[in-house]
Amino acid sequence: MRRVMGIETEYGISVPGDPAANPMILSGQVVNAYASMQGIRAAHASWDYADEAPLRDARGFDMARALADASQLTDEEDPTLANVVLTNGARLYVDHAHPEYSSPEVTSPRAAVAFDRAGELIMAEAVRRLSAVPPGVNLYKNNTDGKGQSYGTHENYLMRRETPFTDIVRHLVPFFVARQVFTGSGRVGIGVDSRNPGFQLSQRSDFFEVEVGLETTLKRPIINTRDEPHAVADLYRRLHVIIGDANHCDVANLLKLGTTSLVLAMIEDRAIDVDLTVARPVSTLQRVSHDPTCRELIELRDGTKLTAVQLLWRYHGLAERYLERRYAGELDEDTAEVMRWWALVLDKLERDPREAAREVDWVGKLQVLQGYIDRDGLEWSDSRLRAVDIQWSDVRPDKGIFHKLRAAGRFEELVKDDEVLDAVHEPPTDTRAYFRGKCLEKYSDQIAAASWDSVIFDIPGQSSLQRVPMLEPLRGTKAGVGALLDRSPDAATLLRELASASG
Numbered sequence: 001m002r003r004v005m006g007i008e009t010e011y012g013i014s015v016p017g018d019p020a021a022n023p024m025i026l027s028g029q030v031v032n033a034y035a036s037m038q039g040i041r042a043a044h045a046s047w048d049y050a051d052e053a054p055l056r057d058a059r060g061f062d063m064a065r066a067l068a069d070a071s072q073l074t075d076e077e078d079p080t081l082a083n084v085v086l087t088n089g090a091r092l093y094v095d096h097a098h099p100e101y102s103s104p105e106v107t108s109p110r111a112a113v114a115f116d117r118a119g120e121l122i123m124a125e126a127v128r129r130l131s132a133v134p135p136g137v138n139l140y141k142n143n144t145d146g147k148g149q150s151y152g153t154h155e156n157y158l159m160r161r162e163t164p165f166t167d168i169v170r171h172l173v174p175f176f177v178a179r180q181v182f183t184g185s186g187r188v189g190i191g192v193d194s195r196n197p198g199f200q201l202s203q204r205s206d207f208f209e210v211e212v213g214l215e216t217t218l219k220r221p222i223i224n225t226r227d228e229p230h231a232v233a234d235l236y237r238r239l240h241v242i243i244g245d246a247n248h249c250d251v252a253n254l255l256k257l258g259t260t261s262l263v264l265a266m267i268e269d270r271a272i273d274v275d276l277t278v279a280r281p282v283s284t285l286q287r288v289s290h291d292p293t294c295r296e297l298i299e300l301r302d303g304t305k306l307t308a309v310q311l312l313w314r315y316h317g318l319a320e321r322y323l324e325r326r327y328a329g330e331l332d333e334d335t336a337e338v339m340r341w342w343a344l345v346l347d348k349l350e351r352d353p354r355e356a357a358r359e360v361d362w363v364g365k366l367q368v369l370q371g372y373i374d375r376d377g378l379e380w381s382d383s384r385l386r387a388v389d390i391q392w393s394d395v396r397p398d399k400g401i402f403h404k405l406r407a408a409g410r411f412e413e414l415v416k417d418d419e420v421l422d423a424v425h426e427p428p429t430d431t432r433a434y435f436r437g438k439c440l441e442k443y444s445d446q447i448a449a450a451s452w453d454s455v456i457f458d459i460p461g462q463s464s465l466q467r468v469p470m471l472e473p474l475r476g477t478k479a480g481v482g483a484l485l486d487r488s489p490d491a492a493t494l495l496r497e498l499a500s501a502s503g
């Protein structure tokens with residue numbers, strides 16, 4: 001289960017009473033509000049774009065810049081947009097029209113859940129600070145505004161470069177078509193603009209158009225081909241997954257990261273020896289999302305028909321066999337936890353999806369919506385249900401429906417609040433995010449920029465900037481550099497020590 005991974009979440013943004021407010025300006029206010037509270041200035045903690053390559057395709061070519069949509073050019077810095085690195089190793093910035101929190105690199109699904117929830121607290125704090133100046137700004141951890149716009153929650157997984165990309169596509173597409181039954185966050189409305197009444201499992205599925213592609217904001221593909229490893233390119237591939245929903249439930253979020261990591265391990269080790277190819281993956285993805293009974297049949301290329309839950313049981317069985325063969329049943333705690341929840345949730349979904357209300361976002365949301373329908377005699381076309389859907393994801397703890405229900409004990413909680421609070425300020429200790437975060441904490445005035453794979457220092461008295469590359473994600477950990485950072489009172493000392501150690 002140990003794999004470098006992380007979650008990026010774009011938050012929905014609005015100003016009460018002003019639907020025409022400029023979202024880019026608002027997003028900048030969100031980033032700056034939190035950064036200023038932490039004593040971080042954009043000029044001293046901005047992003048290093050030197051190694052960005054958003055048009056490099058995993059299929060072996062680079063898209064021409066002239067053919068790329070502007071949204072794909074993420075390597076071009078816009079000095080008017082806020083972009084900072086936080087002391088927990090995360091990135092907080094404006095991504096087009098949304099504030100985005102990109103978690104630091106972690107090595108377990110449970111840690112990914114903790115740092116993703118830390119992002120919720122960071123956004124809620126920014127909203128609280130901005131509320132002091134009416135009308136304020138509000139944020140939503142969701143993936144669509146219900147009017148035709150979708151924004152992403154992306155997962156990132158480090159993989160071995162030697163793994164053929166064709167194998168990744170062949171074995172991941174069926175899994176992604178099916179996994180929404182436990183990773184979907186639920187949505188009122190059918191179709192990209194929600195014009196058809198109803199409820200569906202996933203906020204994102206209706207927005208996908210192709211099976212494989214480089215884009216992320218148009219012609220969205222089930223498998224994204226961006227080849228930007230942020231690591232040693234000869235050794236690693238970063239799989240950029242754009243098909244997930246923004247999860248609030250700990251169990252759903254754990255399963256999203258954990259089951260995908262297990263499937264990737266099987267792909268890397270060529271342990272999947274069956275063909276589960278879906279006949280029409282894009283339309284099937286959407287049909288599965290539109291069926292809250294989880295009975296919609298998926299047709300495989302060989303003619304087999306089975307539900308999404310049954311298809312996920314196939315993957316679960318493959319994972320059990322793989323783990324038994326490779327580890328003789330001696331599982332680490334993280335892997336055992338994912339396998340346990342995987343089986344438990346599939347069991348519930350198979351018997352009656354309503355049983356999974358404590359673990360799965362869409363089931364819990366549907367339960368609340370059904371309560372309004374039963375109480376007030378509402379139809380799915382009623383605008384009040386759409387309002388509840390939006391309010392579900394409100395980041396404010398006293399306003400967000402999910403947060404109020406979680407406080408009341410309605411959802412299974414895997415990560416305690418004190419762990420999440422710690423993750424707001426402290427970086428993970430077992431990846432390079434530790435070095436990045438601690439440098440921002442200790443030497444913020446002497447840092448010109450940073451990125452996933454570098455920290456750039458601006459040392460007083462030196463004529464040029466000093467760039468420290470970090471291409472190995474599992475170096476720069478607390479065990480590796482903690483003592484060095486402790487004994488370096490300033491960045492100049494740190495750099496001398498690093499040069500001495502490498503020389």
